[in-house]
Amino acid sequence: MVSIRRWATPWLFLAPALLVTALIVLLPVANALWLSLHDVVLFRPKVRPFIGLANYVRALGDPVFWESLRHSIVWVVAAVSLQFAVGFAGALLLNRTFAWRGIARALIVVPWALPSVIIGLIWTWMLDFNLGVLNVLGVRLGLLSASVPWLAQLDTAMAGVILAIVWQGFPFFAITLLAGLQAIPDEHYEAAEIDGAGMVQQFWHITVPGLAEVIVTSLLLRMIWVANSLDLILVMTGGGPGTATQTLPLHAFLTAWSGGNYGQGSALAVILTLVLLGIVGIMLWRRRET
Amino acid sequence: MRQRKGRLRLFVGTEIPVAVMVAFALLPWLWMMLSSIRPERELTTSPILLMPQTLTLVHHITLLSRTSFGQSLLDSLIVATGAVSLGLALAVPAAYAFSRFRFRFRNYLRAQFLVINMFPVVMLILPLFILMRQYGLLDTYFALIIGHGTFTLPFSIWLLTSYFEGIPQELDQAAMIDGATRMQALIRVVLPLAIPGVVAVGIYMFIASWNEYLFALMLAGREVRTVTVALQLFIGENQIQWGLLMAGGTLVSLPATFLFLFAQKRLVGGLTGGAVKG
């Protein structure tokens, strides 16, 4: 009796979440997986022959796929690491005591509280060649010799959209890490201070280990989120100029909805999931090793 | 003397960097807000004028009196609040189970929650639409609440688990020895200590729902129209209602910011006040 209860307790706690997730998320994912094995064309809903892995073979043989994958890697690595760096610094600063801390904490949430479409439009406009405020300021302050068409150049377009997503996403890290900092008892710092540890030592020996769990989790989650997000790119460049900012999810989206090739789009989505799964698996596995 | 030195250090080492970061967060937003109270003609003057010549509230007035944006703000508030309530009700027990029990498939299940969020949502919208249609849920608050609440679950469960793991197990064991059930131990002992984490996750859920567009467009949009959908109505085939978009963007960011202004007080350490930690 006791052992059954012991066995059942965690499952009772998990059951509601599992049930809803299976219904709302797992079912559609399984459906998409199934569709990826068929030749599903959006405007031919009546015929969808089974074609095995043909969609996958075609996807991997397409140079556009590899280009999109490369862009995705740049996009994720740059966006997440910059968001993390700014956000972590923010969390440490906002954890200190100063008079206007409460207001500062609230104000920093503003970028995060805006819908992507608005963020995309503001940044497109601020980076605009003709009427963008950043170009005007840059020229006036002497940082730029002339206006730069940031989003229309092959070598600066990606930086432009990354700037926008860093702005959008750094508050997430600031807030989650700030909450994590609260779980580190003050006694640890006091003890370290008595032992003569300096600020830097305290940071590496108390703050980082104390936050490790939250850091890894938030990095992991943000990475997945950024890897899948396409709305900001869609609004700002649509993947252009050319295909300079086209990432994998955008490629899947355009293939499925504008190209009408839904089966192919689903296959691309599955591949993206597998790539992420591999990366996350390695990260989790290496962590267990250490 | 020492006090003045400390004040200076606080100013240079903390307040100035914080001010820089707040400026980074706010300046684009302020530029948007400023352009929502300028006549549109000023925005197409080249080179753009940094300081407005005339101020006008015409965009805000139009937005609230001649479009249904006010109703959309209310809809978004209902959906986001519902999503946070549902999401926390599901995520807190699940995260507690992951942090307190070692059971078969634990690691697989935890990973599974991540995997499902790796799939791009745009490719799930068609199956979901058909599903929601079968349940007769299209265009209801409930469709969006359950959609948003569920899609934020993986992140929320993972984050909460890592916060819960920072709270010593001995505490709930002590409570249970005193006669509390598991659920009571969770609610009375663990939850109060994990408040900063719960607040952070709650904010994450609120904002995720508040900003979500695809579900809100596809699974609702007529009877229930959230702000993200309402804003997209200002982006037409041949025209963008710039003034309305900027005014709408300004208003949209306010609720979450105010909410957080109050919630951030709860971000103060649950483990201070002498609670034991090994």
Next chain:
Amino acid sequence: MKRRTLIAGAAALGATPLAAPRAQKPVTIRWWYHFDDPKATPDELVATFEKANPGIKIQAENIPWGGGGDYDTRLYTSLIAGNGPDTGMVKFNNLARLMEMEALSPLDKWIDGWAAKSDISADMWRLHAAPDGKRYYMPLQYVVLYLYVRLDLLQKAGVKPPTNFEDFLTAAKATTGGEQWGFGMRGGSGGHDSWMPFVFGTGARPVKGGFVSPQALAQNRYFIDLYRTHKVCPPSAPTDGFLQIVNNLKASRTAMAVHHITTANDMNAAFGDSITAIPVPRGPGNNGFATFGDGSNAVFSASKNQEAAWRWVSWLSEAPNNVLYNKAAGQMTVTTSGAANWTLHPRRFVEATTQSLAIANVLPSVPAAADFTRTAWPQNTQKALLGQIGPDEMMQNFEKLFFG
């Protein structure tokens, strides 16, 4: 007006009774629309129609056009899921796909008996015909792309408004200098509309082989060279969308741009008589190509009340109603009688539009058309503008996309 319950089923599903006797019950027609101006509503039109047709209720559903093809995405999803509207606004670039889905109901049987048929011009009917000879789309609103010209800037530079491509280049060069450019090129999404007049302006046509015909290839090189060689467009041209080209014109950063009557009142307010519109340049022998910007209604084949849907759709295309409708939509009426007394835009812009109707043309109706406008055109054009591919390769890609 809005009735809500927290867990109520979709009203739309409940509203279609299976085969119940509904002779006395009014039928509800779901109509999807999108207006550029969110302040505009069709409420008044709906009320007038319902008064005249007591048996029919119109449920007008405003679907965002959005930035990323949202209207289309939503339309396809609901059609596939069997939850589509009875009727709704549609674009030409989706015609072939919707036909292949068998989602459209042919309107011929009704159009031929429709009293107001002759008030819509032959040109308009020609453009609205489907490749199989039937008619599925009901003309509702339109624009024709024309060329905005800043007369004051051209005069200062000593050139006349251009009517052919040679003069256009001369005028663009003459008005370029410093912080000002002659031509506001639109290389971003949707720019194909203002590109087609250049490429098909000397006789080539968007038919099989037409994209790679010598005239089209030469004209496309001319177009790309405007940016690359002559540099008469702002450096941001590859990704500029309509917002940018309109703003640049308003900010006097450009002297000419291709757009249409939806921005005429704005331009008139900004510059008065200093700005005008003329038909797009054309090659020798008067072979012009003015892109037709369409907006139609379709009746969907899954609708159980097609007759009633047709009543609404045809009523919207009759003169006084269509004028009222286009007042809200910001475009031009498709009725000849309505256009004659058109007062919603200054006359010179209306004339540039109606003069261009005779040379108005559209893309071929093939399933790839939607992909072309959304993805293939901006991608290939931007690559050509930035020198990643040659202009001829760009045209070969288009030919392949359209005709295999």
